[in-house]
Amino acid sequence: MKANLVLLPGDGIGPEIVESAKSVLEVVAKRFGHEFQYTSCLIGGIAIDETGDPLPQDTVDACRQSDAILLGAVGGPKWDDPNAKTRPEAGLLRIRKELGLFANLRPIKMFDQLADASPLRPDIIKGTDILFFRELTGGIYFGQSGSGEVDGHESAYQSMVYSVPEVERIVRLAAKAAQGRDNRLTSVDKANVLEPSRLWRRTAARVMADEFPDVQYDVVLVDAMAMHLINRPADFDVVVTGNMFGDILTDEASMLPGSLGMLPSASLGDGGPGLYEPIHGSAPDIAGKGIANPLATILASAMLLRHSLDLNEEAAAVESAVQEVLADGLRTADIARGGDSVSTEVMGQAVTAKLA
Amino acid sequence: MKANLVLLPGDGIGPEIVESAKSVLEVVAKRFGHEFQYTSCLIGGIAIDETGDPLPQDTVDACRQSDAILLGAVGGPKWDDPNAKTRPEAGLLRIRKELGLFANLRPIKMFDQLADASPLRPDIIKGTDILFFRELTGGIYFGQSGSGEVDGHESAYQSMVYSVPEVERIVRLAAKAAQGRDNRLTSVDKANVLEPSRLWRRTAARVMADEFPDVQYDVVLVDAMAMHLINRPADFDVVVTGNMFGDILTDEASMLPGSLGMLPSASLGDGGPGLYEPIHGSAPDIAGKGIANPLATILASAMLLRHSLDLNEEAAAVESAVQEVLADGLRTADIARGGDSVSTEVMGQAVTAKLA
Numbered sequence A, B: 001m002k003a004n005l006v007l008l009p010g011d012g013i014g015p016e017i018v019e020s021a022k023s024v025l026e027v028v029a030k031r032f033g034h035e036f037q038y039t040s041c042l043i044g045g046i047a048i049d050e051t052g053d054p055l056p057q058d059t060v061d062a063c064r065q066s067d068a069i070l071l072g073a074v075g076g077p078k079w080d081d082p083n084a085k086t087r088p089e090a091g092l093l094r095i096r097k098e099l100g101l102f103a104n105l106r107p108i109k110m111f112d113q114l115a116d117a118s119p120l121r122p123d124i125i126k127g128t129d130i131l132f133f134r135e136l137t138g139g140i141y142f143g144q145s146g147s148g149e150v151d152g153h154e155s156a157y158q159s160m161v162y163s164v165p166e167v168e169r170i171v172r173l174a175a176k177a178a179q180g181r182d183n184r185l186t187s188v189d190k191a192n193v194l195e196p197s198r199l200w201r202r203t204a205a206r207v208m209a210d211e212f213p214d215v216q217y218d219v220v221l222v223d224a225m226a227m228h229l230i231n232r233p234a235d236f237d238v239v240v241t242g243n244m245f246g247d248i249l250t251d252e253a254s255m256l257p258g259s260l261g262m263l264p265s266a267s268l269g270d271g272g273p274g275l276y277e278p279i280h281g282s283a284p285d286i287a288g289k290g291i292a293n294p295l296a297t298i299l300a301s302a303m304l305l306r307h308s309l310d311l312n313e314e315a316a317a318v319e320s321a322v323q324e325v326l327a328d329g330l331r332t333a334d335i336a337r338g339g340d341s342v343s344t345e346v347m348g349q350a351v352t353a354k355l356a
């Protein structure tokens, strides 16, 4: 197939890890007979430096015309001045908005070779492989807010709101993803207390019954899910939830593998291009040293292959290659636990060598 | 000192574990020269059976006149009929409301002797000793809610609201508790996104600066706290937060020790009697068998001594006695991990023997 990919290297270690992931995509294209075109665009601090805008219009246009976008990371101390007119992170928020990306995908997968890094006991973390779908553009973070006097006391409020279409579209995405995995979906809410959670639960149940009767479906309360992630994380397949609950639960879950440098993410909308990136930041302290861990970005490129290009075999090949280099004992400094470590380049080349 | 204590044994294993904790309180009174009076009252399912009401007025009156209340547990399959006019749990919600209990205290303490039971690696869980203060009567769980059409779509909402006095009173309680511990308080909010969290953060900062300048104070975002509980739980002393964040975080934290049968809790108001109970339920499946773990209720009675009667030395003595019986190798079935176990009575007597 042919695909137009936009690369947004961004700041800090962004360029190094995106370069590494691009090499992997190039090898995949060659091996599987695809033609990927790459356009590199500015975002974040470097875009501020060169254009004054963390998301130049050229970048938006290129992203709109692309099939998928691979992002490194944005931000750094250089642009941290609180009096600055704009910040690198504003570029990231705006591109998500411009593209209507309402679903944030966060896989939490334990690589057996790194089980020692988990804060959980090996017998509990073993086999953990969860794919979270967090609703990204609704809920209380975007609800009406305000402050004023209530009964003579200074008060402030903010509303959690969900509408039926907002729930339908993310549940559909999550259920489809479940069909490509272990065919199980868990919806997390607080329907015993919250009105928008009751709407969420009702709507999700209807979508699942009408459109995905083959997918095994259950519901869990958010406080119970916060417990399950610690004492039986291996029991879950795909998990779908609202914006705030997803924020808390995916951050909690991101601790389980014990190595943030391994975790990719994706943001999807309806149809248009998806945005793929590592969950770690721009790590300005190690930028340019050639020691950053490229595996989260490489795994993000595997997600890109699967979710935006529908290239499941290719995605699985990349993921297997990552597992193999870990099994070979290769480690970047962040996951070496004091042992020998290799450079970004060596790690990237090891993955491409497995794929060639 | 003299104190009037109300016992609310409730349902299931409630009577057995409250009896055990009462024996401990009696030994404490004798050893330290106090005079505790006990009044046993009905609550929950047994109160429904005997009076038709899960919280008879006699119980409310006795609680109001008491210095503190020790509760076992309520509920069971006998009263689970969804068509029933009332449920055992309604008694618990009402007594909290009648007494104005706005602060829920949840200590999460790792007993070194039980470190193997934790889902976390021993090196991470070691030394964990957190006291959570969860606001219990405000926030989104009690906010205005509703549903209707928004832009032609069925929608539902619920508002998170906090007022300055609601924040002040719980921050004061938490800060005072910190002074009796390691003198450190962490406030958890989502002030980067939520208006009521901004009011919370502003108010908490003012109370701490004006009234508790000696207490080391910091703030953490709720999603970050969900991470810290997994990878550095031993770093926290007292943690104060709102109702929903507290619900999620205390449930998450309750998994850390790996034995729910060890965890007590308290609900406090302004001045009046506090309510003390284990966080586990009425365990109807093992009720009457004499094998329930009484330690959570015994530890709840230690909290009662400390927080309602200001008997810190006595509270510490009870907690030490619990540690000692664990060090002696005594285990009830729920914490025996397949090894030898003792009865509720033997465990209770072992604790009183250490105190006598």
Ligand SMILES: [Mg+2]
Pocket (backbone or CB within 6 Å): A247, A248, A251, B223, B224
């Ligand atoms: Mg977060």
Ligand SMILES: [Mg+2]
Pocket (backbone or CB within 6 Å): A223, A224, B247, B248, B251
């Ligand atoms: Mg809960």
